[in-house]
Structure formats: C-alpha cells, structure tokens
Amino acid sequence: xxxxxxxxxxxxxxxxxxxxxxxxxxxxxxxxxxxxxxxxxxxxxxxxxxxxxxxxxxxxxxxxxxxxxxxxxxxxxxxxxxxxxxxxxxxxxxxxxxxxxxxxxxxxxx
Amino acid sequence: xxxxxxxxxxxxxxxxxxxxxxxxxxxxxxxxxxxxxxxxxxxxxxxxxxxxxxxxxxxxxxxxxxxxxxxxxxxxxxxxxxxxxxxxxxxxxxxxxxxxxxxxxxxxxxxxxx
Numbered sequence: 001x002x003x004x005x006x007x008x009x010x011x012x013x014x015x016x017x018x019x020x021x022x023x024x025x026x027x028x029x030x031x032x033x034x035x036x037x038x039x040x041x042x043x044x045x046x047x048x049x050x051x052x053x054x055x056x057x058x059x060x061x062x063x064x065x066x067x068x069x070x071x072x073x074x075x076x077x078x079x080x081x082x083x084x085x086x087x088x089x090x091x092x093x094x095x096x097x098x099x100x101x102x103x104x105x106x107x108x109x110x
Numbered sequence: 111x112x113x114x115x116x117x118x119x120x121x122x123x124x125x126x127x128x129x130x131x132x133x134x135x136x137x138x139x140x141x142x143x144x145x146x147x148x149x150x151x152x153x154x155x156x157x158x159x160x161x162x163x164x165x166x167x168x169x170x171x172x173x174x175x176x177x178x179x180x181x182x183x184x185x186x187x188x189x190x191x192x193x194x195x196x197x198x199x200x201x202x203x204x205x206x207x208x209x210x211x212x213x214x215x216x217x218x219x220x221x222x223x224x
Contacts (some may be wrong), residue, residue, distance in 0.1 A: 004153075006153075015198055027179070042216065043114075043214045043216040044154075044201075044214040046211060046212070051212070059211075064173060064213070088151075090153055090154070092154075097142060097161075098144065098156045098159055099144065099154075099156065099201075099212060100156065101146075101153035101154040101155070102153050103123065103152055103153045104151070104152065104159075105155045106151065
C-alpha cells in the first residue's frame with residue numbers, strides 16, 4: 001500500500017513570507033498526486049493535481065503554486081503568504097481507485 | 111456543478127448504538143463514492159469505496175450503501191464504540207478518468223460516549 005509523507009506537521013508563518021510544503025510517496029510508481037486544503041468549517045478543496053513529472057493542473061486561482069520535480073515528490077509553494085492561506089493542507093495520492101492521504105500540515109499565517 | 115452534502119454536521123450517541131450517516135449528491139453521474147474517516151488534526155483514511163454499479167460495501171462493523179439514481183449514500187456503523195469518534199466524510203468522483211477529482215462533503219463529526 002502507499003505511504004505518504006508530509007512535513008512539517010505544523011507551521012506558523014508571517015504574512016508575506018514564502019512557503020514550501022513537501023510531500024513524498026512510497027510504495028507506488030507514477031501516482032497521481034494532489035494538494036487539498038481544508039479550511040476551518042469548510043470541506044476539502046482541491047488545489048492542484050498532477051498526473052506526471054512536471055505536469056500540474058490548478059483547480060482554483062490562488063496565491064499558491066505546485067511543482068512535481070520527481071515522480072513521487074510534490075511541492076506546494078508560495079512566494080508571499082496571505083492570511084487567507086491559513087488552513088490544513090493535505091497531500092494525496094492514488095494509483096487506482098482509492099485515494100490515500102498524508103497526515104497533513106496545519107499552516108497558520110499571522 | 112456537483113455538490114455533496116452531509117447531514118447532520120454533528121452527532122452524539124451512546125456507546126453500543128447503531129447509527130447511520132447520510133451523504134447526498136446533486137449529480138447522479140458519478141464514477142464512485144468513497145467514505146473517509148478523519149481524526150482531529152490528521153489526514154483522511156479511506157473506509158469504503160463503492161463503484162457506481164454497486165449497491166453496497168461492507169467492512170467489519172461498517173456498511174456503506176449507494177443509491178445513485180436518488181443521489182444518496184449512507185454509512186451504517188453497527189455497535190458504535192468510543193474509538194469510532196471522528197469526522198466522517200463522503201466524496202464522489204465524476205467521470206471515468208483516474209485523476210481523482212473527488213468532491214467532498216463537509217463531514218459529520220461523530221462522538222460516541224462511553
């Protein structure tokens with residue numbers, strides 16, 4: 001089965017600072033990779049997905065970007081964080097029907 | 111536009127009770143439906159996946175049903191235990207591609223009291 005590693009678990013960043021969240025996947029090859037955000041009191045929102053190295057699709061316009069430099073590595077970035085970027089960020093992977101999630105990063109932008 | 115709704119938002123039951131969580135979706139053209147469990151501050155764990163051609167799936171004390179034509183799914187938990195306390199989310203996948211564009215409900219937070 002797949003294992004998804006996400007770090008850090010929590011992060012507190014000032015407004016205007018850069019961001020880099022990393023996600024790596026074990027136990028599969030050529031997975032589809034996703035970044036979701038879960039804001040307080042809201043459901044999960046798909047931010048980005050990738051079907052292969054260098055292939056990124058954005059679901060919603062925002063202050064964030066994603067990159068996939070390696071098959072099993074997915075990075076979420078921002079050059080300047082906004083208050084509205086606060087939330088719980090989840091990396092997910094599937095190679096098949098089921099979606100597997102990492103343990104998440106709680107980002108607080110102050 | 112597909113919308114997924116879960117009612118109630120929160121539920122509190124005594125230990126041992128059987129319970130049903132509800133999920134409804136507006137567009138019946140789904141590929142599959144998945145139920146997840148999320149513990150506080152953690153990621154999601156997949157519980158059950160039902161293909162659009164299936165009516166139900168079972169795993170231990172959990173049973174998920176799907177009525178695609180009416181846009182509904184239920185998650186039945188038998189003999190609930192305090193360890194079942196968590197948020198339960200349902201998600202539907204549209205189309206037949208493998209890009210995993212799941213549309214999530216906002217979840218039902220379950221508390222099972224000992």
